Amino acid sequence: MYALVDAVSFYASAEKVFDPSIRNKPVVVLTNNDGCICAVCPIARRLGIPKFKPYFQIKYFLEKHGVVVRSSNYELYADLSERMMNVMARYCDNQYIYSIDESFLAFKNYGSMINDWHKYGHEIRKAIWKETRLPVGVGFGTTPTLAKAANHAAKKLTGFNGVAVIGDNQSRMEILKRMCVTDVWGIGNRLGKKLNLLGINTAEQLAQQSAKDMRKQFSVVVERTVNELNGIACLSWDEIKAPKKEIFSTRSFGQRITDHQALMFALVTHGAIVAKKLRQQQSLVKRLLIFAASSPHDNQYYKKSLIYEFPLATNSSSQIASAIGLVLQEIFQSGVYFYRCGVGAIALQDQQYQQPDLFAPTQPSPLIMKCFDGVNHRYGQGTMTLASEGKAERWQMRRHFLSPQYTSSWRDIPKISC
Template identity: 35%
Template sequence: MFALVDCNNFYASCERVFNPNLQGKPVAILSNNDGCVISMSDEAKKLQLPFGAPIFKWDAFCKANNITVLSSNYPLYGDMSARVMNILAGFSPDVEIYSIDESFLELKGFENYDLSEYATKMRSRILKWTGIPTCVGIAPTKALTKVANKIARSNIKQSKGICIIDSEEKRIKALKWTKIGNVWGIGSRLKKRLQDKGCITAYDFTQLSSDWVLKEFSIVEWRLQKDLQGISKIPLEDAVSSKKMIATTRSFEYTYSDIDNIKERISTFAASCAEKLRNQKSSCHMLIVQLSSDRHKKEMQQHRENITVVFSSPTDSTLTIANAAVEAVKTIFKTGVKYKRAGVIVTGLVPNDNFQLDLFSSENPKHKPLMSAIDKLNRKFKADKIKLGNQDLQRTWKMRQERLSPRFTTNINDIIIVKTT
């Protein structure tokens, strides 16, 4: 059996832990630079505040409906997530951290356990130790735990935050309840193709011929179908496996129409990607640089473009990646356009100790020891003290966060002070 533990409205719940005045009230959390709504409490959802709503368009609505709007407090959310995941590690040795607010657990050898009682214990301990409410779905496969978790979340008062699919009757009933578009792993394009085939619910998908699914789609959809049929084909993944792509994309605090500011930002993003590459002991074959104007301001000249750079041999050097990124952004920059967002993506990743060498070209051998020294110093001083010359030495990345709550668990200056009399 597998379990999926999902934190309810995680970002909003983290804010409520340290500000009980927000309990029972509508709360919305904004994206980087206070751009769009990315998370909200159930109370805000009931008011029909849409996900992705640009706050500059919906600010008056939020004020009229007394919705508390907060900036994303990622240090707080990351720390609270780590606390939840550490608690879950005590319930099973096999844990896959799927995202910041949910994890899969494989329950091997739990045949004689009361799974409902065990799930209740998980929820109670997480709530008591962190203040974060959760829902738990338990089923024979990972895909079915997703279905079970949605059922548990749909009516917490009745389900008490727990749903267990442990019989064929429950599996069929759950799949007939689940719309095809709500199935884990089925996006909008796949949803349309399946609906054209007559699939309205997840149960309809399981009734298709497995051979047809494999022929018309891929092994991924075939495994998903088998998982929904109760045959486990999607294993628990290693939580520390390397990423296949690394991206640093940000909205600027202001719009920029000069190339110098944009080159500095691109160089900084590239340096961040290179550092992440070295942390996971990988090198990249390709670099993608993105640049776009503010799509919300239709009256302004719009421009959005990206360019791909292919390296002659894999690299993890900040010097090589940043120089290539700056040269790339110079080719796509257009004079007169006010740019709001940029990004650097490194892909085609390979292990540092296993890749094809190029006979006729190679990277400067001094780069490796130099990068190692820079990383060591930056780790020691807990900040990017060592930067490239084309980065602003006095500038750290600062998002617009006008509604930011304190970092209660990660900043000594923000720790709550309790006064007694």
């Protein structure tokens, strides 16, 4: 048996965890630079507020209905996600974190110990709510795709109270016939339109197709999906999640920048983020991509990117910052209103198997970066930074409605008066 546990409107729900005053109010969360609505809580959804609508177009509607608006608080979301994943990991013997707010669970050795999957699902929901105050939906199925379908039913179909189980043919057909074909995991809108032309409009109709015919007409992915909908497990995940092959940090500016120093601050900050992620997965970068650009909507669009190759692969924040400083003069151009920049590690190596070079320049001690990360982990991200990251906020992302970083900043820790 498999399960998919998925948070309900995760970003919006996370905003309510440490702020009880808004738990019974409609809440929406905005994307980078407060551009569009990316998360809508169930209360706000009843007002008909659509996702990905530009904020400026719906601003007065939100004010009229008393909707609470929040900027994306990524630091808070990442911490709550980790807590949620740790809770659900206790209820299975294998977990695959699919995204920031959803995770697949497998029960290879639990099947004989669990007599009532509905009851078990509610235990998982109660534990997550008790320890994180996040509402989740739980779907069980005999394949990952059926678990995903059950999760859809648990959250969006009537007759289910946050938990759905597809454990036999009757429950499978009951749920699949109520699902649109585009609600099936792996069937997007474009593929869904092609299936609609063939008279396949529901998940049940897709499950009734010949898997081999679906492969001939579409792909092996659709063939596997059909088999999975019929209870034949075809999809799996690695026991250990593979490290990323590329790591990027990019973002548009909250305000255009035109001076050399501000661009340097921004690029070095992105470089520090990339370096931290490299150290987290014990990787080194051999080749670094550095770029900056104006807006494509400007009259004269400007974009420049360069690749810096390290003599010896590294994950040192200071070395990456030095590399950025060496190429910045070639990227910067006077008179350009820079809108976006970023840094990418595009050629990674495993730190464990690095071959040192006897004649290469002396490398910084790994203990320096270990101490650097340790200080930031203990006292909050940003406690210790590189001097070349600067302190200017002008290039930072616009987040006018940002909530406190309750779990990752000492100054924002909730205060309780007895």
